[in-house]
Amino acid sequence: MASAGLLRTLETLSKQPSPGPAPAFSHVHICRALLAIGDEGPIGRIELSRKLALGEGAIRTIIRHLTQAKLIRVVRDGCVLTKRGTDLYNPLRAKLSRIAFIDAKQLSLDKFSAAILVRGALRFVRRGIEQRDAAVHAGATGACTLIVTGSAYLMPMAETDEWKLQPQDPLVRNLEKLFHPKNRDALVVVSAPDNALAEHGAISAALTLLE
Incomplete structure (x- = not known):
C-alpha cells in the first residue's frame, strides 16, 4: 500500500461499520494498535489495553x-499482522518514527514531552496549528512543529528568526541523536501532564502530516 491514502484508511477502520453507538476510539488508536502489533506482535489484549489506555471492551x-x-489475526499468544496488515504497517512505520520522551527545553509546554519524526512531511506543514489542535484534542497541552531545512530547524509559525534552532542548540543535538532527521522532514514535540497523553498527542499530531 502506498503512503497516499494512509490517513483515509485509518479513519475508515475507526468507523462503526453498522448502526450502533459510536466507537470509544479514534483513528489515532487504530494507528497505535497497528504500530504496536507490527513492532511487538504477537501482543495480547491486556498489553494493547495498557499501551493504548483503553478499556478491554474498546480493545476487543x-x-x-x-x-x-x-x-490482523489472533493466535494463541495474541495478535499478529497478516500480509495485508504488513502492507499497511510498512508505509506507516516508514513515515512515522517511534516515539521518544524528551526534555523539550525551550519548547516544553508541560511536565512531560514526547517527540516524533514524520519523514518527508515538510510540504504538509502550514503553520503548525493543525498539529497543535490535533494534540490538544487528544488530551495534550500543546505541540510545536519543527521543519528541517538543511541544518536548520524552523518553527513554521514564527515570524522572525528567533525560533530558528541552530545545530549547536542542545535540543537539536538531542533530536538529531534520537531521530537522525533529514532535509524536508518534520518533527513534532508534544507536551502533556503525563507521558501517556504526550505519546497519544504526538501520534495524533503526526497523523495530520499524512496524506
Whole structure:
C-alpha cells in the first residue's frame, strides 16, 4: 500500500461499520494498535489495553475491526499482522518514527514531552496549528512543529528568526541523536501532564502530516 491514502484508511477502520453507538476510539488508536502489533506482535489484549489506555471492551472492538479488515489475526499468544496488515504497517512505520520522551527545553509546554519524526512531511506543514489542535484534542497541552531545512530547524509559525534552532542548540543535538532527521522532514514535540497523553498527542499530531 502506498503512503497516499494512509490517513483515509485509518479513519475508515475507526468507523462503526453498522448502526450502533459510536466507537470509544479514534483513528489515532487504530494507528497505535497497528504500530504496536507490527513492532511487538504477537501482543495480547491486556498489553494493547495498557499501551493504548483503553478499556478491554474498546480493545476487543478494535481487534474485531482489524480482523474483519483482514489486517490482523489472533493466535494463541495474541495478535499478529497478516500480509495485508504488513502492507499497511510498512508505509506507516516508514513515515512515522517511534516515539521518544524528551526534555523539550525551550519548547516544553508541560511536565512531560514526547517527540516524533514524520519523514518527508515538510510540504504538509502550514503553520503548525493543525498539529497543535490535533494534540490538544487528544488530551495534550500543546505541540510545536519543527521543519528541517538543511541544518536548520524552523518553527513554521514564527515570524522572525528567533525560533530558528541552530545545530549547536542542545535540543537539536538531542533530536538529531534520537531521530537522525533529514532535509524536508518534520518533527513534532508534544507536551502533556503525563507521558501517556504526550505519546497519544504526538501520534495524533503526526497523523495530520499524512496524506
